[in-house]
Amino acid sequence: MAKRYRYMRLRKQAQEKLRSEEGYALFVRRMIDPESVFGQIKNNRGFRRFLLRGLPQVRLEGGH
Known part of the structure; x- marks a missing residue:
């Protein structure tokens, strides 16, 4: 229940920021x-x- 309350509080904060x-x-x-x-x-x-998984492989595939 505490996780849900924290999620709802953070969600409300994000919505307020976006509305500014x-x-x-x-x-x-x-x-x-x-x-x-x-x-x-x-x-x-x-x-x-x-096609590959994992950050090192994605970097390799993406050319970075």
Whole structure:
């Protein structure tokens, strides 16, 4: 029960942050900035999913 209460409290805090002017501006900017990069990777490079598991293998497969 304590975990659920903490979850609900944190969720409410996040909602309040997003409803503020500053939070909304950050949310809108975040929505635009990375989505174009992922769209380019998926569309132009045909990359849809990683075939390997684990961060080291994903880094290798992703070219980083």
